[in-house]
Amino acid sequence: MNFHGTEVRQRAITLLRDGASNADVARNCEVPPGTIAYWKHVDRAKRGECPGKHDPKCPRCDGRELDGVAYSYLLGLYLGDGHISHYSEHRVPNLMITCDESWPGLMDNCEQAMRTVFPDNSVCRVRKTGCRNVKVYSKHLSCLFPQHGPGKKHERRIALEPWQQGIVGAHPWEFVRGLVHSDGCRIINWTTRLVAGERKRYEYPRYFFTNVSDDIRQLYTDTLDTLGVEWTHCTRHGNPYNISVARRASVALMDLHVGAKY
Structure with missing residues (x-):
């Protein structure tokens, strides 16, 4: 009716x-x-305007120019808080980055990176409890993110393709920034010292990156090494999943190129 x-x-x-x-x-x-x-x-x-109906050209398949700065940042976000969903053979895959609503600036950066990497695809935000999923639909997601596969990231091998390593090598800070903005944080630690018989409190900034995947942590620390950033493993509750940057000079470099979430 x-x-x-x-x-x-x-x-x-x-x-x-x-x-x-x-x-x-x-x-x-x-x-x-x-x-x-x-x-x-x-x-x-x-009218042929549905996502993926006439998918735009792909940098890998068709040689379309790829913005290395935006891609390096988006790759870091993907390895941390992103995943690619393909619900059925009839649906176009989507890349989803989950962003906490506490950091609206990070969400804006994520959306801008997506729009730059996929200039002809629609990008949207889906509200969830306490967060929003920033999404883009494309048939070529597996071309640009070959790390996608069945199962959880920490349960399979994660390695960059040579062309990805070339982009990360050219834009390492963007890659580190994406990883920290997804699975990292900048905190203020404090300690006390006895000075002239008086106990005083000292505060100092510190960066943490936490990821269960050994391969993703290795990608992070290898990139820090190339940038001259000193880091250490920080085991908590018996789990060696944390990478700490606490040296003053290294924190200053991180502050200059990464910064706290906002």
Whole structure:
């Protein structure tokens, strides 16, 4: 049964094409939001605008130029808090980076990097409890992120392809920044010292990077080595998953090129 006439549907489609939101169109046309979303999907499908319907060219398959700075940062985010989902053979894969809502600046940086690496694909944010998933759909995600595979990252081998290593070598700080922004933090440690018989408190900044994957931690420390950043393993509760940067000169370098989340 058709509860909404052709005239109402066409008016809704016109408003959607003019840029109105689904909610505004639903209120304007007095039609349920789910129906509006379905009409919009059908209209986009007819016009070939659905994600992945006519996937843009790929830097790996078609030789399209790839922004190395944005890619190096996005690669770091992906290795930390990202994953690629492919729910069925009929769905276009999506790259999803989970960003805590406490760091809106990080979320903005993540979205900007995605838009730069995938300039012709739609990027969106999906609200979850306490976080948002920044997503992009593309048929070529496995081309750009060959580390994707079945199972959890720490349960399989993670190694960069030679072309990826070349990009990271050219833009190492962006790679480190992406890793720290995903699985790292900048904290203030403190200690006390006895000075002239009086105990005084001293505070100092420190960077931590925590990841269960031995391979991903190795990629992080290898890159720090090339940058002259001193680091140490920090075992907590018997788990050697933490990499610490605490030397004053090294922290200063990290502050200059990475900085705290915001």
